Amino acid sequence: MGFDSGEGLPTTRDVRDLHYVWPAGSFQMDWPALEKRLAGRAQLILGNISETGSDWQPPADAPLGAVLFDLDLYTSTRDALPLLTKSNVLPRVWCYFDDIFGDNPEMALTDFIGEGAAVREFNDHPDRSILRDNVSPARIFDGMMSEAWHQKMYIYHRLSHPQYEICLSEDMHQLRLIA
Ligand SMILES: C[S@@+](CC[C@H](N)C(=O)[O-])C[C@H]1O[C@@H](n2cnc3c(N)ncnc32)[C@H](O)[C@@H]1O
Numbered sequence: 001m002g003f004d005s006g007e008g009l010p011t012t013r014d015v016r017d018l019h020y021v022w023p024a025g026s027f028q029m030d031w032p033a034l035e036k037r038l039a040g041r042a043q044l045i046l047g048n049i050s051e052t053g054s055d056w057q058p059p060a061d062a063p064l065g066a067v068l069f070d071l072d073l074y075t076s077t078r079d080a081l082p083l084l085t086k087s088n089v090l091p092r093v094w095c096y097f098d099d100i101f102g103d104n105p106e107m108a109l110t111d112f113i114g115e116g117a118a119v120r121e122f123n124d125h126p127d128r129s130i131l132r133d134n135v136s137p138a139r140i141f142d143g144m145m146s147e148a149w150h151q152k153m154y155i156y157h158r159l160s161h162p163q164y165e166i167c168l169s170e171d172m173h174q175l176r177l178i179a
Pocket of ligand 1: 003004005006007008009010026027028029047048049050070071072073075076079
C-alpha cells in the first residue's frame with residue numbers, strides 16, 4: 001500500500017517545509033511506467049495525504065507492521081502520521097524516515113523542521129512514541145555493512161493497543177547460579 005500525490009511535492013506555506021531545499025512540484029510521477037510495476041495486491045492511492053489518509057479504510061486481513069515515510073515535508077509527514085492510529089496497525093511497528101537526516105549540507109535537518117518536527121509533535125502524546133530503536137538494528141543488520149539508512153529506522157510503540165502487553169516469550173526467563 002502506498003500513498004502519493006501523483007503530482008510531486010505540494011505547494012505549502014509552512015516555513016518548516018524546507019522550501020529552500022525542495023521546490024513545489026519536485027518529484028513528478030511517471031504513472032504509466034509505475035503502474036506496470038504494481039504487482040499482486042500492491043496499491044497506490046493518489047491524492048494529498050491530508051485527505052487520502054483519513055479516508056483510507058484499512059483492510060482487516062492486512063496487519064500493518066512497517067511504514068516507510070518519504071514525503072520530505074513537515075506538513076505532509078504530519079498529515080501522514082495519523083495512519084499509525086488505524087485499526088490494522090500492530091502494537092510495535094518499524095518506521096523508516098528518509099529525510100530525518102541527510103547528507104545534503106544545505107538541509108541542516110533538526111527536530112524543529114521537516115520530518116523530525118512532525119515526529120516530535122506526534123510523540124507529544126502519552127500513548128505513543130516513535131523513537132530510534134536501540135536494539136534491533138544491531139541484530140537485523142548483523143553481518144551486513146552498516147549503511148546510513150539503517151540509522152533512519154525507528155520503532156513506533158502503540159501503548160494502548162489491546163495486544164501490546166501480550167508476552168511473546170514462550171518460556172520463563174531464568175538465569176542459573178553456577179556453583
Ligand atoms: C522524494 S519523493 C519520493 C517518492 C518515492 N517514495 C520514491 O522514492 O520514488 C517525495 C514524494 O512525496 C510525495 N508527497 C509529498 N507531500 C505529499 C502529500 N501531502 N500528499 C501526498 N504525497 C505527497 C510527492 O508527490 C513525492 O512523490
